[in-house]
Amino acid sequence: MQKIFAAKKAIVAIFLVLGVLAGASLLQLKFSFDFSQFFPEGDEDLVFYQEFIEDFGTDDNFLLVAVTHDSSVFEKRFLKTFDSFSRNAKSLPYVTESLSLTTVFYPLKTGMGYIRLPVINIGDATKYEADWKKIQEDGLFINSLIDEDATSLVLALETEDGLNYMQSRELLTAVRQRLRENGFGNYHLLGRTFFYEALVDMQKEELAFTTISATLLVFLVLFLVYRRVWVIVIALFSILLALLLFLGLLSVLGKELTVLAAFYPILLLIVGTSDVVHIMDDYLGKLQGGLEKGLAMQRALREVGVSTLLTSVTTAIGFASLLTSKSSSVSGFGIDAALGVIVAFVTIIFFSCSVLLLTDKKYLLPKDQRSAGTKRWSLAMASINRFTKKHPTPILMGSLIFTGICVFGMTQINTNYQIQDSFPKNSAIANDFEFFQEHYAGFRPLEVAVITKGNYKVNDFAVSQEIEKVVQRMKAIAPIQNVQSVNTLYKGVHKANNLNKSDFFILPEKEDTFLSYQREIKKRARKQYAKFVNTDETKTRITAKVLDVGLDTITRVYQGLNTFIATQTDSTKATFKLTGTGILLDKNAFYVKDSLIQGLLMGLVLVALIMVLLFKNLKLLLISLLPNLLPLLFAAALLGFLDIPLEATISVVFAIVFGIAVDDTIHFLGRYKVGLNNGKNKEEAIAITFAETGRALVITTTTLFLGFLVLLFSKHLPSVTIGLLVSVTLLTALVLDLLLLPVLLRKLLK
Template identity: 55%
Template sequence: MNHLSLVKKICIILFVGLGIFAASLLPNLKFTFDFSQFFPEEDQDLEFYKGFVEEFGTDDNFLLIAIEQDPTVFEPGFLNRFNAFSDASKDFDYVTESASLTSLSYPLKTSFGYTTLPIIHIEDSMAYAKDWEKIKEDALFINSLIDENGTSMVVALRTLDDLNYEQSELLLSQIRTSLKTHELEEYHILGRAFFLEAIVDMQKSEVLKTSVIAAILVLIILLLVYRSLPLVLISMASISLSLLLFMGILALWGKELNAMAAFYPVLMLIVGTSDVIHITDSFIRKIQSGAERYTAIKSSLSEVGLTTLLTSVTTAVGFVTLLSSRLVSIQEFGINAAIGVIVAYITVIFFTGSLLVSLPKKVLLGKKSVSKKWVNYLLAINHFTKIHPKAILFGTVVFAGLCFWGISLVSTNYEFKRTLPNKSEIASDFDFFQKNYAGFRPLEIAVMAQNNFSVLDYQVAMEIEKLMDYLKTVPSIGNLQSSNLPFKILHKANNVNKSDFLTMPKNASVFEKYKKDIRRLGRKELERFVNVDGSMARINGRLQDIGTDNLKLVYEKIENFAQTKLDTTKIEVKVTGKSMLLDKNSEYIRSSLLEGLFYGLLLIGLLMVLVFRNFKMFLISLIPNILPILFAGSVLGFLNIPLEASLSVVFAIVFGIAVDDTIHFLGKYKLGISQGLTQEEALEKTFAHTGRALVITTIILFFGFMVMLFSIHQPSITIGLIISVTLVTALVLDLLLLPVLIRKLIREA
C-alpha cells in the first residue's frame, strides 16, 4: 500500500496548491451584463441591426434622469436648480449630448433670419403658465422631457456607445453627486448605464449570498446524515475546493460572468455533494463491515466511481445541450456548468478519496451507524412497487397527461421588468418611467428608400409621415421622432411658432426650402435620423413593457401597415433595434430547447447502452427522465410563468441531474445481477444500499436550489422553485416506476 500512500500525499498537496492558486485568481473575475448576450445568433434581423448600428449607432446609449417637484415643476427655485444640474451634465464623463426643457429652445423665423425663444422663461415666473400651455399645445415634449401633469422633468443624456461597468459607475457617481449638490433629492434614473450597474451589483451579491447559504445548508444536512464532524469537514473541504477551482478556471479563462452566474455556486455545491455522498456512503459501509481503508476506497471507486463518472458525464451532457440555443449567454452557461461538473467529479475522486484514507476508522465513523429504519423504509417502498404495479403505471399515465396539459398553458409573453431585482431602486425607477413617460424599451424602425429615391425627397417624407400617423394610434408606443421632425419644427418656426403648424409643409417647394435651411443650421440633428447618402432613415420611440408576445404583434402590425398602406415603390420599412431582437428570443426558446433535449437524450441513450449493454435498460431509464422535464414545463404553465431565455436552463439542469439517480439505481441493480443475485434480490440490495444515498442527495438538491428563493432576481427564484420540486418528482419516479419497469421489461433467465 506504500504506492497508494504516496499517491494520496501527492493528490492532497497538488489540490491544495491548485486551490491556493485559484484563490489568487478570484480578484480577476469580471461581471458584466449586455443585452446583446440574449440576441439570437445567426439571425437575419441581427445582421440587419448590425448594419443599422453602423449607420446610426446603438439605440440604448441614453440615460434619463427624471426629477420630481410636487405639486409642479414650475417653481423658480426648482427650475434654477434643475437648470444648473442640466448645464453641469454636459461635462460629465462619457456624455456626448444633454437635453432638457431648460436647455432647449424654439426656433423662430424673423425678417433678420432665424432666432430662438426659450421653452421655459426661467427668470420670469409670470410666464410660467403660458410656457406650460405652449408645451401642452405642441405635445412634442410631453411624456419625453416632462410628464403630462407637470410634476417632473427629464434631463436626457446621450452617452458613448456600449459603456462598460466601470464607466457606468463613474458616470452615475457624477450624476448622483451633482444631484445632491443642486439639492435635487427626488429623482429617477433609467438607461443602459443604470441597468448595467444594478444588474452587475446584483450578480456579485447573488453569487456571494447563494454560496454562503448553500454551504451552510449542505453543512447542516451532512452533519445530520453522518454525525461525524471530521467526515463532514472532509466533504465540505472537497466541495468548497471544487467550487474554488471552478471559479479560478473562469478567472484564468477571462470569462465575464453574466446574470446566470448566481447558479454556479449552487450547482457546484450540490453536484459536488452528490458525488461526495455516493463515494463516502460506499466507503463508510465497507469500513463498517471491517475492510481496511485502502481496500475500502479501491472497492468503492471500482463500484461507485464508474457510475459517478457516468452521472457526471450525463449531467455535463445535459448542460452541453444548451449549445443548441441561439443565445450566447445560455451557450456560455451550458459550457461553464459542464466544466464545473467535471471539475467537481475530479476533485471528489482524487481529493476526497485521499482525505478519506488519511483518517483512522474510529474518527471516520460517527456515533451512530446507518439507521436500520432507512433500510426498512426503503424496502417497504420496494414491496409497494411489487404489489401495486398497475396502480403505479396508471398513476404515471395520469401524471403524464397532467404534464402535457400544463405544457399547453405555457406562454412566452415575458415582461422585461421580471429581470430586475425585486423591490430595488431600479425596479422602482422602471415603474416610474412606465407610468409617467413612454417606457424604457427603445423602438427602432428603419425606412429604406427604393428605386433611386432619397429619404429626403418630399414624396418619401410624406410616406414616412403616413407611417408616423399610424404609429401614434398604437397605445404602447410613445415619444416618436423621425427624419420629418426637423422639417416640422422649421415649418412652425416660419409660422410665428404657432402649434398648429407643427406639421409637414403642404408642398414640395417649401419642403425643399426647409431642406436647405436644415442642412445649413441643423445638420447634426438631421444626421441622427438620416444616413450619409440619404438611402436610409430611422424612426425611433419608446415602447411600454407589455410582454414579448404582445410586442411581436405590434411589430407585425407595423410591417403589415407598411406593406399594405404605403407606397412600396418608394420605401421599405423594417422594425429593428435591441428591444425587437430580445423579444425575438421566444421564437427560438421552444425549438432550441426541444432540439437540445433530443440530442441530449440521444447521447445519454448511447452512453446507457454502452455501459449497461442492454437496450431495454435505455428504454427503462428514458421514461423516468422524460417525465420530470415535462413536469418542469407544466409547472410553468400551471403557475402562469412565461417562458424566457434564462428559464431554458431549468430543463438542462433537471435533465442533467435527474438522470443521475436513475444511473446509480440501475448501476447498483446491474452489479447485483452480475454477482449472481436474482432480480428481486438485486432490487432489494439496490434499495437498501443505493436508496439512502439517492434520498439524501435529493434532499440536498431540493434545499440547495431552494436557496434561490432568497434571491432578489425573479427568474432565479422561479428556476430554484421549479428545479427543487421537479427533482423530488424525479426521485419519486425512480423509486416507484423503475422497479415496475424492470420487472415488466426484463425477464429473469
Template identity: 35%
Template sequence: MSRKSARWGLVIVFLITVFLSYFIKDLRFNYVFEDFFPVGDADLKYYMEFREKFENDNNYLLIGLENRPSIFEQTFLSKVDSLSEKLRQLEHVNSVVSLTTSERPIISQAGFYRLPYVHIEEPERYQQDSITIYQSPLLKGSLVSNDANAVAILLKHDELTSKKASDEFASTTLATIQSFNFDNYHVAGKIHAQKVFVSKLQEELLIFLSASLILIVFFLAVTYRSWWGVLMPLCVVLISALWILGIIGAFDKPLDFIMVLLPTIIFVVGMSDVVHIMTKYIEQLRRGNSKISSIKTTFKEVGLATFLTSLTTSVGFLTLLTASIKPIQGFGLFTAIGVFVAFIVAFTLIPFSLLLLPRPHISKKLIHRSRWFKVLSNLFLKVLKNARWIIWVNLILVVLSIYGISMIRINTRLIEDLPDDDPLKQDFVFFDENFGGSRPFELTVEANGDHSIFDLPVLHQIEHISQYLTDSMYAGSVVGPHVIVKSLNQAVNGGNSNAFTLPESNYEKRQVGKNLKRLLKRNDDIASIVTDDQKLGRISMRVGDIGSELSLSRTRRLRRYIQETTDPAIATYKITGTSNLIDKNNEYLARNMFEGLGIAFAVVAMIAGLLFRSFRMVIVTLIPNVIPLLAVAGIMGIFGVTLKLSTSIVFTIAFGIAVDDTIHFTSKLKLELDKGKSMLYALKSTYLSTGKALMVTSIILSGGFLTLILSSFGGTFYTGLLISLTLIFALVIDMTLLPVLILHFSGKTRVEKKRNEG
C-alpha cells in the same frame, strides 16, 4: 496504493488548488446588455450596420424630476436648467435635452432665431408657456408629463465599453442629480441598470455560498454524525469551487446574473458524488471489511456510476451551447467543466484521505437491522404490491402536466426579474407611465429609386407610420426625418404650433426646401437621423417595457400595416434596435430548449444502451426522467410562471442532474445481474443498497438549489424552485415507478439468458 503515493497525491491537489486560487483575484462581475442579443441572427448583423451609420440606440440616460403640484414653479425650473447645464459639462456627455433647453426655431425676413419654450425668469408668462408646450407634440409626453407634475431630461453619452468607465459615469451622473436635492427623481438607462444589477450580483453570490455551506454542513452532520463525515465532503466541495472559480478567472470570464448560480451548483453536484462514495464506504466497513478492502470495493462499484452521472450532468449543461445567447453558452460550458472538476477532486482527495486517516469507528450492527434497511424494505414491498396504482398515478400526472404545458407563455421583460418594490424597477415604471417608456425602438426607412428621404411622398409614408406608432404602439418621443421637415415648416410659419405639419402649399414647400439645404450643411445633429446621401433615415422612439409577448405581437401588426399601406417603390422599412433583438430571444427559447433536451436524451439513451444492450432498458431509463420535466412544466403553466431566458435553462439543467439517480440505480442493477442474480433479487438488492444514497443526495441537491429562492431576481428564484421540484419528483419516481418499469418491461437480461441456457 501506498501511503506515500497518497501523501504525494494530496500535495498535488494542494498545489493545483493554490495555483488556481491565484486567478480568483481576476474574477469580475459584469452585466453587459448587448451580450444577450441572439448570436448569428440576421437582425443582429443589420443592427450592427445601423449602429455604424447612426449610433447605439441604448447610449442614453433618462432622468425624471417630479414637482407637485406643478412643474411651472420658478425654483424648480431654475434647478432643472442648472442641472441640464451641469450634466452637459460632464465627461462623455454628447447632448442634454430638457424642457428648459428646448427652443422653437423661427424663420422670418429678419432671419433665423430661437425662442425658449419656457421663460424661467418670467413667471408671469408660465401660463402662456404651458399652452405652447402642451400644443407641441415634441414636448408633451416626451419631456413633460401629461399631468404637468414631472419633466424628463434626455442625456446621450459616449459608448462606454468597460465596466469601470460605465460605473464611474453612472455614479458621477447620479451624484450630480442628488446635489440639487429634488423632491423625487428617477433614472433609467442601460449603464444605470447594469451598475445596479452587478451590485446585486455581488451581494447574492455571497448569500448563495453562505446558505449552501450552512445547508451542506447541516445535512452532513445529520447523516454521518462524525467530524470526518462533515469535514471531508466539505473540503471536496470547497476545493472544487476554488478550482472552477480559478478557471473562470484565468479565462477572464465575467460573472453575470446566470454565472452566479455556478458555485451553488458545484457545491450540490460535488456533494452528490461525495455522498455516494461515503455511503458505500461506510456500508462496506459495517459489513466488517478492512479499510483497504472497503476503499477498493467502494471505488469499484461507485466509480463507474459516478463517472457516468458526471458525464450526463456535464452533457446536460453542455447542451446549453445550443442556445443563441452568449451568457447561457458560457454558463453551460464552465458549469460542465465544474462538474468534472468536482468528480476529479472527489475521486482523488477522498481515497487519499481515507487511506491516510485511521479506520473510523463504525457500528457493526447487521445491515438488515439498520433503520434505513427496514424503511427501504417496507417501501420496496409496497412498490411491488401497488405497481398498477403507481403506473396509473403517473399516467394521470402526465395528462395533467400536458394540460398545464398547453398554458405556458413565453414572455420576458427587461427588468421583470426585479421585485415590484425595487427602486430601479419603480424608475422604469415611472417612465412607462409618464413618458411613453424607456425602451428604445427603431425603424429604418430606405428611399428607393430616385427618391431621397426628404421627398414628400417618402415623408408622407413616414408620417402615417409615425401616427400608427403613436396610436397603436403607444410610442413616445417619435423622431425621424418627418420631424425635421415639420419643424422647419413650423419655423417658416412664425413658430405657429398648428403649422407643425408637412408642407402643403407651394410657398411652404419652397421655403422648407430652401432652409432644409442650409440646415443639412451646418447641422451635424441630423447625421444621427439621416445618412449623408439622404437615402437612409431613422425613425426613433421609446416604448414601455410591456413584455416580449405583447411587444412581438405589436411588431407583427406593425409589419403588416407597413406592408399594406406603403409603396415599396417609394421606400422600404425595417424594424431594428436593441429592444427588438432582446424580444427576438423568445423565438429561440423553445427551440434551444428542445434541442438541448434532445441531445441530453440521446446521451442518456446511449449510456443505458451500452450498460444493458437492450432497447427496452433505454426506454425504461428515459421515462422516469421525462415525467418530472413534464410535471414541472405543467406547474409552470398552471401557476403562470412564464418561460423566459432564466427559466428556459431549468429543464436541461434539471434533466442532467436528475438522471444521476437513474444512472446510479441501473449501474448497481447491472452489477447485481452480472453476479448471476435473478431480476427480482437483483432489483431488491439494488433498491436496498442505493436507496439511502439516492434519498440523501436528492435532499441535499434540492436543498442546495432552494437556496436560490433567497435571490431578489425573479428568474434566479424560479430557477432554484423549479430545479428543486424536478429533483424531488425525479426521486419519488425513481423509487416507485422505475422498479416497476424494470420488473415489467425489461424482459430477460443477458445474464438471465445465459443462466437459462446453461
C-alpha cells in the same frame, strides 16, 4: 487507480496548491451584464442591426434622469436649479449630449431671420401657465422631457457607445453627486448604464449569498446524516475546493460572469455533494463491513465510481445542451456549468478519495458500527420496495394520469415576457423602471430603418411622405410613444415659419416649401439632421420607445405595423424594416422553445448512447428514460399552471432537471446491474439496490431540493422561478425513481 492513490499525499498537495492559486485569481474575476448577451446569434435581424448601428450608433446609449418636485415643476427656484444641473451635464464623464426642457427652444422665423424662444421662461413665473399650456398643445415634449401632470422633468443624456461596468459606475457616481449638490433627493434613473451597474451589483450579492447559504445547507445535511466531524470536514472542504477551482478556472480563462452566475455555487456545491455522498457512503459501508481502507476504496470506485462518472457526464451533457441556444448568455452558462461539473468530479475522485485514504477510519466511522440511524434507513428503504412490489398497477396508472396532467399544463405555456420581470421586487431599478413606465415612454427602444430604392434619396419629398405615413401609424398605436424621425425637423421649421402655431407642426404640403426648409435644416441643424440620415442620404431612421406591455402584445403591435408598411407604403421608393435592441430581445424569446427542444433531444440521444454502453440492454435504456422524461414534462407543466412566461433564462431549468434527474436513475440501475452480475436474481438485486443506494439517493436529492429552494430568497425573479421549478421537479424525479423504476424493472425485464 491503485498506482495513483499510492501518491495520495502528492495529490492532496497538488490540489491545495491549485486551490491557493485559484483563490488568488478570484480578484480578476469579471462580471458583466448587457442586453446584447440575449440577442439571437446568427439571426439575420441581428446582422441587419449590426450594419444599422454602423451608420447611426446603438439605440441604448442613453441615461434618463427624472427629477420630481412636489405638486408641480413650475416653481422658479426648482426650474433654475434644474436648468443649472442640465447645462453642466455635458461635463459628466462619457456624456456626449444632454437635453432637457429648460435647455430646448422653439425656433421662430421673423423678418430678421430665425430666433429662439425658450420653451419655459424660467425667469418669469407669470408666464409659467402659458408655457405649460403651449407644451400641452404641442405634445412634443410630453412623456419625453416632462410628464403629463408636470410633476417631474427629465434630463436626457446621450453617452458613448458600449460603456463597461467601471465606466458606467463612474458616470452614475458623478450623476448622483451632482444631484446631491443641487438638492435633488427624489429622482429616478433609466438606461443601459443604470441597468449595468444595478444588475452586476446584484450578481455579486447573489454569488456571495448563494455560496454562503448553499455551504450552510450542505453542512447541515452532512451533519444530520453522518454526525462525524472528520466526515463532514472532508466532504465540505472537497466541495468548496471544487467550487474555488472552478471559479479560478473561469477567471484564468477570462470568462465574464453573467446574470446566471448565481447558479454556479449551488450547482457546484450540490453536484459535488452528490458525488461525494455516493462514494463516501459506499466507502464507509465497506469499512463498516471490515474491509481494509485500500480495498474498500477500490471496490467503492468500481461499484459506484463508474456510476458517478456517468452521472457527471450526463449532467454535463444536460448543461451542454444549452449550446443550441442562440443567446450567448445562456449558451455560455451551459458550457461553463458543464465544465464545473467535470471539475467537481475530478476533485472528488482524486482529492476527496486521497484524503479519505489518509484519514484513520476511527475518525470516519460511528462508534456504534450498526447505528440506529442506519437501521431506520434500511427499514424505510425496504418498506418502499415492498410497496412497489405490492402496488404496481396503481403506480403505473398514477404515472399515466400524472403524464396526462403534465401534457395539459404544457399547452398553457405563454411567452408574454416583460423586461421588468427580471428586476428584483421593490429594488431601486424596479421602482425606477416602473416610474418611467407610468410617467414616460418607458425603456424598450424601437427603430425603423428606412432604405431608399433606385435613385431616390432620403431628402426627396416623395420619400418623406412615405416616412410620414409610417410615423403617423406608429403614433396611433398606444404602446408606441415618443416617435421621432427626420420629418420632425421639417415640421419644426414649418411651425417656425407660421408664428410657432401648434397646428402647423406638420409636414409641408408643397414640395418647393419642403425643399426650402431642407436648405435651412442643412444649414442650421446639421448635427440633428446627421442623427437621422446617413452620409450618402440613402438611409434614415424612425426612433421610438415601446412600453413594456408583454411580449405577446408587443408581437401583435409589430405584426400590425409590418402589415401596414407592406400594404400602405410604396416599396419602389423606400423599404421599412423594424430593428433595434428591443426587437432582438423579443425575437430571442421565440428561439427559446426551438433551441430548448433541439438541445434536449441532442442531450437525450447522447445520454441514451451512454446508457446503451453502460447496460448493453435496450429494455434498460427504455426503463431509464421514462422516469426522466416525466420530470421534464412536469417542469413545463408548472410553467403553464403557474402562468410563468417562457424566456431565455427560464430555459436553463430543463437542462438542470434533465442533467441532474438522470443521475439517480443511473446510480439505481448501476447498483442493480452490480447485483445481477454478482449472481443475484431480479428481486434480490432490487432489494440490495434499495438497501445500499436508496439512502444516498434520498440524501443527495434532499440536498438538491433544499439547495435550489435557497433561490427562493433571491432578488432576481427568474432565479426564484428557477429555484422553485428545479427543486420541485427533482423531488418528483426521486419519487419516480423509487416508485416507478422498480415497477418497470419487474414488468419489462424477464
